[in-house]
Amino acid sequence: MRVMLQIGGVVEGTAFPEPVRVVLTQPVGKKLKVGGRGLRSGQYIELLLDKTQVDSLRISPPEPLYDGDASTFRLAIEAARLSLAYEYDPYFSLSIARVDPLPHQLEAIYHNILPSPQIRFLLADDAGAGKTIMAGLLLKELKARGLVQRTLVVTPANLCFQWQREFRDRFRERFDVLRGVDLRSAYGTNPWQDKSQVLTSMDWAKRDEVKESLARAEWDLIIIDEAHHMSASDPEHKTERYQLGELLSQKTDHLLLLTATPHKGDPANFCLFLQLLDKDVYGDVRSLEDAMQRNHAPFYLRRTKEALVTFPDTNTGEARKLFTHREVRTARFMLDGPEFEFYDALTRYIQNQSIRAAADASARGRAIGFTMAMYQRRFASSIHAARRSLERRLEKLEKRLRRPEAVVPFDERRLEDIDELPEDEVTQVVDEAEEASLPAERRAIQEEIADLRPLVQKARDLEAREVSTKLNKLREVLSDQNIFGDPKTKLLIFTEHKDTLDYLVERLGKGTKDRPGWGLKVTQIHGGMPIGDRDKPGTRLYAEREFREEAQVMAATEAAGEGINLQFCWLMINYDIPWNPMRLEQRMGRIHRYGQEHDCLIFNFVAGNTREGQVLETLLDRLWEIRKELGTDKVFDVVGEIFPANMLERYFRDLYAGRTTFQSLLDRVVKDVDMERFQRITNSTLEGLAKRELNLSAIVGRTAEANERRLVPETVEDFFLQAAPIAGLSVKGKGSVFNVGRVPRPLLAVGERLEPRFGPLGKEYRSITFDKRNLTDDPTLEWVTPGHPLFEAVREQTWERAQDDLRRGALFYDLNRTQPARLEVYAASVADGRGRTIHRRLFVVEADSNGGFRVRQPTI
Numbered sequence: 001m002r003v004m005l006q007i008g009g010v011v012e013g014t015a016f017p018e019p020v021r022v023v024l025t026q027p028v029g030k031k032l033k034v035g036g037r038g039l040r041s042g043q044y045i046e047l048l049l050d051k052t053q054v055d056s057l058r059i060s061p062p063e064p065l066y067d068g069d070a071s072t073f074r075l076a077i078e079a080a081r082l083s084l085a086y087e088y089d090p091y092f093s094l095s096i097a098r099v100d101p102l103p104h105q106l107e108a109i110y111h112n113i114l115p116s117p118q119i120r121f122l123l124a125d126d127a128g129a130g131k132t133i134m135a136g137l138l139l140k141e142l143k144a145r146g147l148v149q150r151t152l153v154v155t156p157a158n159l160c161f162q163w164q165r166e167f168r169d170r171f172r173e174r175f176d177v178l179r180g181v182d183l184r185s186a187y188g189t190n191p192w193q194d195k196s197q198v199l200t201s202m203d204w205a206k207r208d209e210v211k212e213s214l215a216r217a218e219w220d221l222i223i224i225d226e227a228h229h230m231s232a233s234d235p236e237h238k239t240e241r242y243q244l245g246e247l248l249s250q251k252t253d254h255l256l257l258l259t260a261t262p263h264k265g266d267p268a269n270f271c272l273f274l275q276l277l278d279k280d281v282y283g284d285v286r287s288l289e290d291a292m293q294r295n296h297a298p299f300y301l302r303r304t305k306e307a308l309v310t311f312p313d314t315n316t317g318e319a320r321k322l323f324t325h326r327e328v329r330t331a332r333f334m335l336d337g338p339e340f341e342f343y344d345a346l347t348r349y350i351q352n353q354s355i356r357a358a359a360d361a362s363a364r365g366r367a368i369g370f371t372m373a374m375y376q377r378r379f380a381s382s383i384h385a386a387r388r389s390l391e392r393r394l395e396k397l398e399k400r401l402r403r404p405e406a407v408v409p410f411d412e413r414r415l416e417d418i419d420e421l422p423e424d425e426v427t428q429v430v431d432e433a434e435e436a437s438l439p440a441e442r443r444a445i446q447e448e449i450a451d452l453r454p455l456v457q458k459a460r461d462l463e464a465r466e467v468s469t470k471l472n473k474l475r476e477v478l479s480d481q482n483i484f485g486d487p488k489t490k491l492l493i494f495t496e497h498k499d500t501l502d503y504l505v506e507r508l509g510k511g512t513k514d515r516p517g518w519g520l521k522v523t524q525i526h527g528g529m530p531i532g533d534r535d536k537p538g539t540r541l542y543a544e545r546e547f548r549e550e551a552q553v554m555a556a557t558e559a560a561g562e563g564i565n566l567q568f569c570w571l572m573i574n575y576d577i578p579w580n581p582m583r584l585e586q587r588m589g590r591i592h593r594y595g596q597e598h599d600c601l602i603f604n605f606v607a608g609n610t611r612e613g614q615v616l617e618t619l620l621d622r623l624w625e626i627r628k629e630l631g632t633d634k635v636f637d638v639v640g641e642i643f644p645a646n647m648l649e650r651y652f653r654d655l656y657a658g659r660t661t662f663q664s665l666l667d668r669v670v671k672d673v674d675m676e677r678f679q680r681i682t683n684s685t686l687e688g689l690a691k692r693e694l695n696l697s698a699i700v701g702r703t704a705e706a707n708e709r710r711l712v713p714e715t716v717e718d719f720f721l722q723a724a725p726i727a728g729l730s731v732k733g734k735g736s737v738f739n740v741g742r743v744p745r746p747l748l749a750v751g752e753r754l755e756p757r758f759g760p761l762g763k764e765y766r767s768i769t770f771d772k773r774n775l776t777d778d779p780t781l782e783w784v785t786p787g788h789p790l791f792e793a794v795r796e797q798t799w800e801r802a803q804d805d806l807r808r809g810a811l812f813y814d815l816n817r818t819q820p821a822r823l824e825v826y827a828a829s830v831a832d833g834r835g836r837t838i839h840r841r842l843f844v845v846e847a848d849s850n851g852g853f854r855v856r857q858p859t860i
Contacts, residue, residue, distance in 0.1 A: 005054070005059055006022065007025065011034065012057065013057040015047055017038070018038045018045075020034075020037065020039065022034060022035070022036040023037065030051070031048050033046065033049075034046070060807040068808035070812055072801075072802045073802065073809070076798060076805065077842075078719050079802075080799065081842050082786050083795060084841065084842055085144075086145060089710050090706045092141060092144060093137045095785060095786070097137065097170055098170045098172075103309065103700075104125065106703070108134050108301055111699075112298075112301050113256070117832050119221075120254070120299060121277070122299060123257070124259050124260065124301065125304075126304050126308075127636075128305060129303065129305065132167075132225075135256060138256065143757055145837075147220065150196050150217075151175075151197050151220065152192075152223070153175065153223045153224075153225070154202050155201070157421050157425065158422045158423070158558070158561070159226070159563070160422070162562045163175070163199055164531075165531070165541075176197065178198050178200045179204065180204060180210075183213065192213055206241050206243070207240075211243075219248075222248050224248065224258065225259075227258055227276075232273070234269075261640070311703070322594055323592065324596050325600070326600035329604070330603075330620065331603045339462060341458070342383070342459060343379060345455055345458060346376070346379055350376055355658055358657035366410075366412040367436040370437075372653075373653050376656070377497075380610065380613065381497045382468070382495075382504075383463060383467075384500060384502075388499040390459065393438075394452045396435070396438055397438060397439075400445055408435045408438075410435075415429065416646075419582075422527065423557055426527070426558075427528075470605060481601070490552055490568065490569040490571065491571050491573065492556065493553065493572070493573045494558075494560070495555070500575065500576065501526055504522075504555045505522050508522050509521070509553075520552050522553045525540050525564065526557045529543070565593065571600075572590075577620070579649050581619060581639050582636075588636075642677050711786065713770045727744075728747055729743070736769050737768070738767075738769070739765075741765070743764065743793075747793050750793045754796060755789070758789045758792045768784045770785070819848060821846050821848045821849070825842065826844070827840060828841050843858060
C-alpha cells in the first residue's frame, strides 16, 4: 500500500541527505516543494521535486501503524540507551577501561574536572599518583559524550613511550607519536591535521619550524605533561616552551596541565603559568592573591603522596597508605692503587683537553667540554665503559690521521635539553658531540693519540687482572641481601651507559668461556631495544615480562627509567649515579609505586676517594637531610626546580677546565641544595591554595551507587549477540568467550565512519569476551564493551537498520497488565551557550487508556 505524503510523515530517498520529518508541502507548477527537519542533524532541508522524485520517496506515516518488528524495535531502543550509558553511570569509564582506579583519581576526574563545561585545569598531584590514568579516564569520558575527537598530548620526549603504552593497554586508545621525520616526509600535507590522536615531544614542538605547522591545527583536547617546563620568569622573558604553551592554549577548548611541581613558591611566576589556562581570569597576581585568601581554586587540584590511600578493606574497613616505606643507602667503596692511578691519569687527560676547550668559544669547544665530562662519567660507571669509550675515540683519531676529513658541524643547542630526550636520541647526540670534538689538525691528532694509547693500555690491564673494587662491592651487597641464596628476591640494577650494562649482564649472568659469571638469570633493557610487545623477544615489554616471570635480575639503562612497571621487585641498585638528580626519583619510581607490597631498599654506589664521588655523595646526603627534616619525598620531586638537570655537568666542566676549585664546587653544591629554598616551595601558601582533603566517605558512597547503576557484562553480551545478525555477523562460541570471525564489508564502512571517536575497527575478531574478569586468566582476549569499535559499529548498524521499524512502531504484550497503554520514547538534550550538547537522556512516557501519563526508564 502506497503511503501518502503528509505533514508529520518521514521521507527518505536519494534526493535527501538523511531521513526528514515533513513540515511543508507546497505545489510549485508541476513540481512539489517539500521541507522538513533532518532526523539526524536537526537542520531544515527544503527541496523542489518532480513527480519521478516524489514517487521514488520512501514515506512513513505521521502516526505509527504498530506493524514494525518488535524484536528489532526493542534492540534499537537498547542501542540508543547503551549509547548514553555514561549519563546513567557516574563512573562510566571504569566499565570500559582496564583500570582499577583509586579514590583520589575518581575524585579528581568525576568531582573536580569533568563537571566543568569547558575544562581548563591544572592537576598537580605528587609524582606516582597516576596522573596518566586520570588523563585517560577524562579522555574516555569526553569521547563517550562526543565532545572530543581530536586529542594532542605534549610531553618530554622520554615519556612519549609511557603515555603511548598506558593509553593503548589501559584505555584501548591508539596515539601516533609525531617526530621530525614525519614532518619532513609530509609533502603538501599537515600531519598535525591528518592524525586525530597525537603524542609529541615538548622540546621538538617548541621549534619555530614545527610550531608553524602546529599552529594550523585545531584540537578538542590538549594534555600537557610535566607542564612546569612551560613556566616563564616574567612577561618580558618567555621561554620557547612557554610560547609553545601559549600557542596550544589558543588551539583547544579543553586543556589539562599535569605536573608534580606547579610552582616555585613565587606568586608572580605561578600567575604567568596559570595564564596558559585563562589569560583573563589570571591576568594579574591580585586575582591569585584573592584566591589564596579564600583558600579556593576550582582550576587547581593538588594532593600529596603521603595523603593518598586505597579504598577501605571490605573486611576491616581500613584504608591503607598508597606507598610503602623506602630506604636509601649509600654503598661507599674506595678505588685501590692501580685503579686510582688510572683515574688520576684519565683525569689529567680530561683536564688538558678541557682547558683547551675553555679557550675555544665555538660549538666545537662546547662539544669537547661535554665529551670530556662524559668520559669521566663513564669511568665512574665502570672501567669497562671507560676503556670502550677511549678505544673508540682512539680508533676515530687514527682513522682521521690516515684519512683526513672535514670538520663535522655541530649544533650545540642539541645539548641543552639532552636530559629530556629518550635514550636512543641521547646516544645520537653524544656520538655527534664526540665526532665534533675530534681535532682537525694533524699535529693535534698525533698528540692526542700519544696521550690516549697508554690510557687505553692501563684500562685493558686492569680489566685483564679483574681489578674492580666496585664490582667486589656489588658482590658484597648482593650477598648481604641473599640474592645468591633466594632466587625469589629480584634485583633491578641501573646504569647510565650501555657498555657498563653489557659488562654487568656478563658478570652477573653466565660470563664468558675465560671468565665465568655469577650464574644469575639476567634480562636487560636499553635504549637500542624497540618497545615491541610482551611476546616478542628482544623488546622492552618482553624483557619486563621475562623479569616478572623468569629472570631474577634486570640490568637497565635510563630506557627503563620511565614507562616500565616493576612493582613486583623491591631491591634496586644505582650502579652509577646520574648527574641529573631527577633521574634518581624516576628510577626509584619503577619499583616504589602503587601495587608495591614490600618496603623498598635502594643502594647508591659511590667511589669515596674520587672528586666526582665526593660531590655526588655530598649532593645525596644533602637531599636526604632535607627530606628527613621536611618529612616528605616531595624533595625529590622539586629538586629539578632548585638544581637543574645540567647544573652538575656544568660544575664539573668548570672544574676540569680550571675555572673553579674542588672545594669551591663542593661549597656551591651545599649552597644550591639549600633547606630554605626547598621549604619555600613545599611550604608555600600556593600549596595551601590547591590542597584538598580526600573525601573518602563520599567517594565510597558514590562508588557503591555507580556499582548499582553500572552496565553489567550480561547486558552488553545479550545486546551484542542479538544485534550481531542484524549487523551481518555470525557469532560462535560458548561460555564467556566468542569467535566473531571476519567483519563484513558494510560493517567495516560503519566502523570507518566511527573511527575518529572510537578508534579503528579490526577486520577479524577470533576471541572476544564481554566480562573484564576473564582478562585475569587470559589477557590476550579482546574485551568488547561500549566504546569498543566492534561494539559501537554493531550498535550503530542496528540503530540505522531499525529506523523503519522505529517509525512504524511495534506491539508488545505484558502478561502482568490488564489495560492497554501507549509508550513513546523521547531523547532530550541540554546544550550550552555555543550550541554544544552537554547532556542527553532517553526516557519513556507511558499514556494509559484513562488519559494518565507517567515517565518510565528506557529499560522498561
